[in-house]
Amino acid sequence: MSTQTPAHSLSPLEARMEHGALAEKVARWDQLYHTEDAPEVDDATYDAAKRRLLEIEAAFPDLAAGSPTARVGAAPAEGFGKVRHAVPMLSLDNAFEDGDVREFVGRIRRFLALAPDAPIALVAEPKIDGLSISLRYEDGRFVQGATRGDGTEGEDVTANLLTLSQLPRLIEGAPRVLEVRGEVYMTKADFMALNQRQEAAGDKVFANPRNAAAGSLRQLDHRITATRPLSLFTYALGDASEPIADGHWQFLERLKSWGFPTNPLATRCDDVEAVLAFYHQIGEQRAGLPYDIDGVVYKVDRHDWQQRLGFVSRSPRWAIAHKFPAEQARTHLKAIHVSVGRTGVLTPWAELEPVNVGGVVVGQATLHNEDDIARKDIRAGDTVIIQRAGDVIPQVVGPAPDAPRGPAAFSMVAALTPLGGDHPVCPVCGSHAERIEGEVAWRCTGGLVCPAQATERLFHFASRNAFDIEGLGEKNIAFLFHIGRVTKPADIFRLGEIEAAIPDEKKALWRSPKKDKLAQSIPRDMLDFHTQRLGPLPLIAFEGWKDKSVDNLLKAIEARRAIPLERFIFALGIRQVGEATAKRLARHYGSFGAWRQAMMDAIPRENEAYHDLVSIEDIGPSVAADILSFFEEEHNRIALGDLAGQLTIQDAAKPVSTGSPVAGKAVVFTGELTAMTRAEAKARAESLGAKVVGSVSKKTDYVVAGPGAGSKLAEAQKLEIAVLSEEEWLALIGG
Ligand SMILES: [Zn+2]
Numbered sequence: 001m002s003t004q005t006p007a008h009s010l011s012p013l014e015a016r017m018e019h020g021a022l023a024e025k026v027a028r029w030d031q032l033y034h035t036e037d038a039p040e041v042d043d044a045t046y047d048a049a050k051r052r053l054l055e056i057e058a059a060f061p062d063l064a065a066g067s068p069t070a071r072v073g074a075a076p077a078e079g080f081g082k083v084r085h086a087v088p089m090l091s092l093d094n095a096f097e098d099g100d101v102r103e104f105v106g107r108i109r110r111f112l113a114l115a116p117d118a119p120i121a122l123v124a125e126p127k128i129d130g131l132s133i134s135l136r137y138e139d140g141r142f143v144q145g146a147t148r149g150d151g152t153e154g155e156d157v158t159a160n161l162l163t164l165s166q167l168p169r170l171i172e173g174a175p176r177v178l179e180v181r182g183e184v185y186m187t188k189a190d191f192m193a194l195n196q197r198q199e200a201a202g203d204k205v206f207a208n209p210r211n212a213a214a215g216s217l218r219q220l221d222h223r224i225t226a227t228r229p230l231s232l233f234t235y236a237l238g239d240a241s242e243p244i245a246d247g248h249w250q251f252l253e254r255l256k257s258w259g260f261p262t263n264p265l266a267t268r269c270d271d272v273e274a275v276l277a278f279y280h281q282i283g284e285q286r287a288g289l290p291y292d293i294d295g296v297v298y299k300v301d302r303h304d305w306q307q308r309l310g311f312v313s314r315s316p317r318w319a320i321a322h323k324f325p326a327e328q329a330r331t332h333l334k335a336i337h338v339s340v341g342r343t344g345v346l347t348p349w350a351e352l353e354p355v356n357v358g359g360v361v362v363g364q365a366t367l368h369n370e371d372d373i374a375r376k377d378i379r380a381g382d383t384v385i386i387q388r389a390g391d392v393i394p395q396v397v398g399p400a401p402d403a404p405r406g407p408a409a410f411s412m413v414a415a416l417t418p419l420g421g422d423h424p425v426c427p428v429c430g431s432h433a434e435r436i437e438g439e440v441a442w443r444c445t446g447g448l449v450c451p452a453q454a455t456e457r458l459f460h461f462a463s464r465n466a467f468d469i470e471g472l473g474e475k476n477i478a479f480l481f482h483i484g485r486v487t488k489p490a491d492i493f494r495l496g497e498i499e500a501a502i503p504d505e506k507k508a509l510w511r512s513p514k515k516d517k518l519a520q521s522i523p524r525d526m527l528d529f530h531t532q533r534l535g536p537l538p539l540i541a542f543e544g545w546k547d548k549s550v551d552n553l554l555k556a557i558e559a560r561r562a563i564p565l566e567r568f569i570f571a572l573g574i575r576q577v578g579e580a581t582a583k584r585l586a587r588h589y590g591s592f593g594a595w596r597q598a599m600m601d602a603i604p605r606e607n608e609a610y611h612d613l614v615s616i617e618d619i620g621p622s623v624a625a626d627i628l629s630f631f632e633e634e635h636n637r638i639a640l641g642d643l644a645g646q647l648t649i650q651d652a653a654k655p656v657s658t659g660s661p662v663a664g665k666a667v668v669f670t671g672e673l674t675a676m677t678r679a680e681a682k683a684r685a686e687s688l689g690a691k692v693v694g695s696v697s698k699k700t701d702y703v704v705a706g707p708g709a710g711s712k713l714a715e716a717q718k719l720e721i722a723v724l725s726e727e728e729w730l731a732l733i734g735g
Pocket of ligand 1 (some may be wrong): 083340426427428429430431444445446450451452453
């Protein structure tokens with residue numbers, strides 16, 4: 001960070017470029033964190049990126065429009081009803097050093113024009129690492145619960161919250177409207193027990209308690225939530241029909257008297273020194289607490305002061321979160337292995353002597369890539385420092401400074417070249433491994449012949465945000481792949497047919513109590529021999545499978561035979577096509593047939609179908625190239641046809657309000673807007689059924705041009721497309 005140019009010294013072009021690149025990263029991290037419960041970077045990296053964005057925006061305010069800094073989280077996932085928060089659910093500013101906290105109190109004094117020694121009482125509460133929620137009570141009855149979502153609009157998780165035994169359903173003596181906010185979390189012990197159960201059932205295991213809590217609460221089927229051990233703490237007020245208390249401490253007391261769970265460690269401190277002492281004391285207790293916390297929150301106690309202090313951009317001036325540093329531990333790095341991902345990326349990881357890091361036993365850690373290992377000089381045999389920062393997969397910080405070192409530096413070439421071999425190969429399939437020019441990653445070139453890639457792809461295909469097939473986790477996919485029953489996605493939808501065709505007498509044989517089941521790891525050639533002679537074996541022939549579990553799996557698969565187009569596209573696992581891009585493709589092309597035809601048409605590039613593809617927002621030449629190279633491969637086209645034949649692929653949702661004059665129209669915004677931000681304009685247009693695209697083509701219907709519009713305006717004039725001013729646009733859509 002120290003080598004960065006101060007934001008105010010950047011040229012406007014440099015600022016725009018750096019801001020654009022960083023905003024894209026942060027938006028992606030936000031998306032992963034909030035809608036997929038799968039963080040990609042550690043908190044420190046994320047916070048640093050976000051601070052830099054804010055710095056640049058402070059120097060170049062026009063860059064703030066639509067920036068991820070303006071959002072608290074991500075928009076709600078589909079599948080849940082949406083709840084607009086009566087009072088926005090905002091995020092807190094962070095403090096990292098004691099000095100930041102003293103400065104926070106100093107700012108409050110200056111803002112309220114208090115004497116330098118005026119006492120400011122603060123309430124300090126451990127910051128629970130869970131999922132923020134809002135609970136609405138009307139006439140004392142719990143009526144609605146919502147996630148935070150993007151801070152303005154969240155998901156309706158009322159039914160899911162009702163499965164929490166700690167949630168008061170009815171409260172006595174409450175105001176007519178009362179909205180209480182808090183955190184749903186999972187204790188460390190419940191988390192470990194849940195993961196054990198998940199693993200035994202062949203289901204997804206969670207990276208940490210926060211992900212487990214989020215994944216459990218945000219289940220579309222609340223009966224699944226009911227089986228998950230979720231806990232609750234409440235700590236804030238949202239909407240209320242009358243004042244509840246004079247101060248935060250008194251408010252917490254009232255919450256308790258109404259039966260809400262509040263954190264017993266919360267304390268009222270008379271001054272900043274008491275607050276800091278509390279922080280350091282909690283820091284020492286942290287590993288022993290039954291739940292994960294990532295800091296301590298301080299709030300000005302007096303409500304009248306809170307009101308005067310108000311908000312600065314998206315955070316209250318009267319509260320701050322004092323974060324803990326990442327939890328670290330020392331352990332022995334036994335070996336460095338390489339695993340193969342869905343797209344063939346070869347990723348090194350560390351096998352560790354298991355060690356307890358803040359209550360979670362860690363036996364493996366990611367090493368990212370070869371460059372990262374070299375930069376930190378991590379070697380097999382080292383004593384290393386590992387850290388677990390809130391949400392991320394544990395990572396190796398580096399060798400412990402005072403310990404003896406491992407013998408040899410790590411090299412991907414050496415790790416991937418077998419004894420006696422002369423070139424690097426994939427550790428799973430033995431195909432050539434290569435480091436692609438300009439990338440840090442190594443890749444297996446085996447494609448579909450690589451079982452690791454094939455199983456990773458199948459796993460992605462069945463995962464929550466794709467086909468979401470319950471019971472088809474990593475373990476079961478590996479098993480079905482191993483026995484040759486499922487080697488490509490379409491095979492999943494043939495499982496039922498195969499099982500149904502096996503005669504009952506043959507199944508009955510395997511139900512006999514005397515008959516030993518086959519090991520799941522039975523060698524493949526023995527299985528093939530058996531299958532050739534006797535036909536396919538029923539799944540109940542294998543250990544771990546019973547009629548009931550087979551039945552449940554087949555039912556879960558049948559339930560997904562009809563699938564929305566956007567999920568279908570996402571499930572294909574095309575490089576760079578994440579959920580957001582899949583959604584845009586689905587909306588743009590409407591149906592599977594139209595999309596497939598358009599992609600085939602676009603393959604020659606530089607034609608109308610291609611320009612139409614790259615005119616979709618956020619789809620540039622690089623994403624387009626990945627999509628088209630998927631369609632260029634014959635085996636992909638065959639697999640796609642095979643799969644589509646098994647499914648009912650539902651057309652993308654039609655624009656909501658067909659009555660609007662802009663429904664179905666393609667609109668480009670360019671230049672400066674004055675009445676609203678670009679992001680707001682876009683959201684508004686989309687809610688009216690318009691399609692907002694990034695570049696002007698013959699298919700564009702309107703170009704809305706503000707001051708400073710350049711090449712897009714020129715292009716529109718050349719193509720004789722209707723150009724509207726912002727006012728004309730607003731008039732068209734009715735204000
Ligand atoms: Zn391979």
